Amino acid sequence: MSEQNNDEPKTVNRRAWLKLFGAGAASGVLPLSGAAAEDSMSGMHHAAPKPASAADEPVPVYAFLNGDEAAFVEALVDTFIPADEVGPGALELGVAVFIDRQLNSGYGRGDRMYLQGPFIEGTPEQGYQLRMTPSELVRNGILDLNAYLRGKYKRTFDGLTEEDRIAVLTQLEKGEIELPTVPTAIFFYLMYELTMQGFFADPLHGGNKGKASWKMIGFPGIGEMYADKIEAYRNKKYMSEPMSIQDLL
Amino acid sequence: MATKLKPVDIAIVGLGWAGGIVAKELAATGLKIVAFERGGPRATNPDFMAPQVHDELRYWRRHELIQNLRKETLTFRNDPSQLALPMRQLGSFLPGEGVGGAGTHWSGLHWRWTEWEHKMYSGTVAKHGRGIIPAEMNLQDWPVDYHELEPYYDKFEKVCGTSGKAGNLQGRKIDGGNIFEAPRANEFPNPPLTQSHNMVLFEQAARNLGYHPFPVPASNASRPYVNPDGIAIGQCHYCGFCTAYGCEANAKASPHFTVIPLAYKNPNFEARTNSYVMKVNLDSRRKRAVSVTYLDAGGREFEQPADLVILAAYVFGNVHLMLHSQIGKPYDFKRNTGVVGRNYAYQSMGGVAALFPKDTYFNPFMGSGALGTWIDDFNSDNPDFAKLGFIGGGGISSGSNSGAPISRHPTAPGSPRWGKGWKKAVVETYHRMTTVGNQGSVMSYRQNYLDLDPTYTDSFGRPMLRLTFDWQENEFRQMEFAADICANIAKEMGAEQVLSRRGRGRYSIVPYQTTHNTGGTVFGDDPRTSALNKYLQSWDVSNVFVVGSSAFPQNAGRNPTGPVGALAYRLADTLKDRYLKRPERLVSV
Numbered sequence: 001m002s003e004q005n006n007d008e009p010k011t012v013n014r015r016a017w018l019k020l021f022g023a024g025a026a027s028g029v030l031p032l033s034g035a036a037a038e039d040s041m042s043g044m045h046h047a048a049p050k051p052a053s054a055a056d057e058p059v060p061v062y063a064f065l066n067g068d069e070a071a072f073v074e075a076l077v078d079t080f081i082p083a084d085e086v087g088p089g090a091l092e093l094g095v096a097v098f099i100d101r102q103l104n105s106g107y108g109r110g111d112r113m114y115l116q117g118p119f120i121e122g123t124p125e126q127g128y129q130l131r132m133t134p135s136e137l138v139r140n141g142i143l144d145l146n147a148y149l150r151g152k153y154k155r156t157f158d159g160l161t162e163e164d165r166i167a168v169l170t171q172l173e174k175g176e177i178e179l180p181t182v183p184t185a186i187f188f189y190l191m192y193e194l195t196m197q198g199f200f201a202d203p204l205h206g207g208n209k210g211k212a213s214w215k216m217i218g219f220p221g222i223g224e225m226y227a228d229k230i231e232a233y234r235n236k237k238y239m240s241e242p243m244s245i246q247d248l249l
Numbered sequence: 250m251a252t253k254l255k256p257v258d259i260a261i262v263g264l265g266w267a268g269g270i271v272a273k274e275l276a277a278t279g280l281k282i283v284a285f286e287r288g289g290p291r292a293t294n295p296d297f298m299a300p301q302v303h304d305e306l307r308y309w310r311r312h313e314l315i316q317n318l319r320k321e322t323l324t325f326r327n328d329p330s331q332l333a334l335p336m337r338q339l340g341s342f343l344p345g346e347g348v349g350g351a352g353t354h355w356s357g358l359h360w361r362w363t364e365w366e367h368k369m370y371s372g373t374v375a376k377h378g379r380g381i382i383p384a385e386m387n388l389q390d391w392p393v394d395y396h397e398l399e400p401y402y403d404k405f406e407k408v409c410g411t412s413g414k415a416g417n418l419q420g421r422k423i424d425g426g427n428i429f430e431a432p433r434a435n436e437f438p439n440p441p442l443t444q445s446h447n448m449v450l451f452e453q454a455a456r457n458l459g460y461h462p463f464p465v466p467a468s469n470a471s472r473p474y475v476n477p478d479g480i481a482i483g484q485c486h487y488c489g490f491c492t493a494y495g496c497e498a499n500a501k502a503s504p505h506f507t508v509i510p511l512a513y514k515n516p517n518f519e520a521r522t523n524s525y526v527m528k529v530n531l532d533s534r535r536k537r538a539v540s541v542t543y544l545d546a547g548g549r550e551f552e553q554p555a556d557l558v559i560l561a562a563y564v565f566g567n568v569h570l571m572l573h574s575q576i577g578k579p580y581d582f583k584r585n586t587g588v589v590g591r592n593y594a595y596q597s598m599g600g601v602a603a604l605f606p607k608d609t610y611f612n613p614f615m616g617s618g619a620l621g622t623w624i625d626d627f628n629s630d631n632p633d634f635a636k637l638g639f640i641g642g643g644g645i646s647s648g649s650n651s652g653a654p655i656s657r658h659p660t661a662p663g664s665p666r667w668g669k670g671w672k673k674a675v676v677e678t679y680h681r682m683t684t685v686g687n688q689g690s691v692m693s694y695r696q697n698y699l700d701l702d703p704t705y706t707d708s709f710g711r712p713m714l715r716l717t718f719d720w721q722e723n724e725f726r727q728m729e730f731a732a733d734i735c736a737n738i739a740k741e742m743g744a745e746q747v748l749s750r751r752g753r754g755r756y757s758i759v760p761y762q763t764t765h766n767t768g769g770t771v772f773g774d775d776p777r778t779s780a781l782n783k784y785l786q787s788w789d790v791s792n793v794f795v796v797g798s799s800a801f802p803q804n805a806g807r808n809p810t811g812p813v814g815a816l817a818y819r820l821a822d823t824l825k826d827r828y829l830k831r832p833e834r835l836v837s838v
Binding site: 079080081082084086087107110111112113114115116118120122123124125126127128129166169173192195196197200201202204205213214216217218219220222223224225226227229230231233234235236237238243244245247248249 | 299300301303304305306310311312317318319322325326327331332333334335336337338339340443444445446449484485486487488489490609610611612614615616649652653654655658666667668669671672673675676679680704705706708755756757758759
């Protein structure tokens with residue numbers, strides 16, 4: 001949790017929140033859950049850019065992440081891929097919603113992983129050997145990291161300045177922070193991969209809103225047929241309005 | 250307690266290319282055939298329909314068409330001194346699941362192996378003497394040569410509508426085709442696919458350097474085609490969703506719409522999907538298979554008696570069933586005896602990434618699975634083994650397969666991996682990066698093998714298969730040699746920067762490399778070094794045949810599906826012409 005939130009009401013539901021602060025305040029960045037504890041307010045304080053038409057943006061509803069976790073994931077994806085002059089950031093593209101859905105899916109619950117023991121630490125070449133599903137790993141990793149940050153900064157990740165968030169992620173990437181439950185490298189790369197997946201995946205899965213990342217790099221979407229173009233466009237830029245799965249249904 | 254079913258004539262385990270071809274070819278016999286497939290039924294409609302099938306997250310990252318490890322996986326270690334641990338997540342290779350098997354999600358590179366690639370031992374000894382073979386290397390010949398397989402290679406190309414250009418037509422070398430290929434009786438059924446920009450550059454660069462580039466034989470059809478069985482194959486759209494995906498256009502040949510529907514022409518053919526075969530049961534003398542035990546989707550156990558059992562699962566499935574059913578002598582690494590699990594091999598995927606000047610547009614999203622230009626100048630036995638210090642070779646190529654951006658968003662070296670500046674780096678690089686790859690052969694060694702794991706069991710309670718594998722000196726030398734060739738070609742193509750990953754790291758099961766696993770139920774002429782005779786028949790249990798790349802004594806520097814199909818067609822002929830007329834041991838010991 002972030003310290004700034006201590007004065008917020010102890011519980012609040014989504015409707016009451018909207019009534020109190022107006023839909024414009026709940027601008028696609030707020031991790032609201034039905035019975036939010038004080039921690040769930042933390043999302044409102046991070047430095048995410050607001051979408052231009054914030055009033056029209058639906059409030060993200062998280063099915064898996066609790067308020068603390070949602071605040072963490074929102075701040076994380078916003079740090080990994082911030083909005084800048086090149087294009088929109090991961091947060092406004094719905095990457096936190098993507099991650100929430102993935103963690104709540106069969107993938108997140110490890111439905112295609114072998115999760116029987118004995119669990120023994122192997123060599124790097126032998127790959128993942130933990131008992132945890134991806135969802136459990138993320139949950140425990142967030143608890144681990146926020147506990148560490150409370151000790152060091154008196155803040156959870158979402159309450160840190162942008163500069164400090166970048167510093168923390170850099171330390172995680174370099175393995176300079178040791179987490180008690182979840183190996184740092186595994187946690188870092190899982191969050192990194194999930195962020196990249198949400199940023200680039202078909203919008204069907206909740207991220208990459210408006211196919212913004214595809215437009216940014218010049219990927220023409222998933223509905224193109226190039227039999228008559230592959231020769232004509234040799235070493236030529238090919239432009240088209242990208243289509244997603246939903247666009248073509 | 251297993252429910253015992255009414256006997257059938259033939260039980261086939263696995264319904265990919267190998268099992269599908271055998272089932273189709275035996276349809277005319279009218280024999281009662283049951284094929285068991287661990288995954289579900291698959292049809293182009295409804296399973297591979299656009300736009301949903303163009304979902305990179307679902308198919309590439311979440312492995313929709315791949316083996317479910319929760320049910321069945323293997324353990325892995327690099328060497329016999331280590332404790333093997335389970336492969337808990339998919340990585341290095343992606344075995345298929347469901348009707349069509351890996352044939353639904355392959356790329357479509359459709360090769361004939363060269364004459365030497367079927368006779369690696371005798372071909373190498375004839376040229377260089379025995380002394381060139383390292384002590385630990387189990388170099389072995391196939392018990393059949395290319396010429397015996399040629400009609401089957403030909404047949405399989407025609408069934409798939411393979412697109413390519415002959416380089417050796419009945420001994421006549423043809424420029425623009427692969428002049429190093431073995432002589433073929435016929436031209437490819439379809440002309441080559443259209444080249445992408447990087448392929449044009451690769452072809453010119455290779456020619457400049459004195460090499461012999463040619464289009465990769467692709468079972469992605471370059472034009473609409475009706476195969477000799479009357480099956481319509483669509484024209485490839487170059488949509489860029491091929492490897493790991495099913496094809497909505499039926500342009501990528503797959504058993505689910507070619508051979509398998511024809512197996513149903515036999516009113517006595519039945520496919521039981523979502524059915525895991527646990528074991529082949531033998532008679533009390535352990536000389537004859539009497540039945541297979543399997544579980545249906547609900548976990549109910551059945552025993553299916555059969556006169557003939559054909560194992561046509563993926564490499565690991567075939568070896569696992571042989572070991573678990575105690576068919577043939579298991580390989581014992583310590584004593585270097587036994588045959589089942591011996592001679593496991595893999596393939597090395599190396600090469601370079603090449604960054605071209607600003608305003609270069611490779612349009613990586615315009616592509617198909619097997620779209621590539623290739624050279625064999627350093628493949629097969631074309632390299633001078635004595636001079637270079639390795640046996641084997643690699644195919645070197647540049648292709649255009651997919652631009653789907655979860656998996657492909659390269660950045661130039663030194664760019665940030667995230668945060669400010671990362672997006673700029675991706676945008677600047679996406680269109681101007683390509684690759685020149687090496688697909689290297691891997692020999693078989695005493696210390697690389699498959700056996701049963703002493704600790705871990707799968708969800709059915711069976712001991713898991715244990716994979717022991719690492720790269721060896723011979724393969725490192727091939728990879729390093731080829732990386733230099735790849736780098737030179739990339740420079741000649743006009744690359745601004747050539748990025749090569751170097752290092753002699755151990756084999757890791759974590760990153761995806763290739764689903765070209767081979768060996769474990771090798772076929773040969775000597776029962777001391779092979780599990781199967783030259784007809785793919787178990788030396789020990791004569792009514793068990795095994796077909797697939799598990800029969801390959803070692804791996805070549807090219808894809809395995811072509812010879813898998815050829816072996817399956819040959820097996821069908823063996824059964825029709827010989828075994829079914831007189832069911833007996835086809836080679837005496």
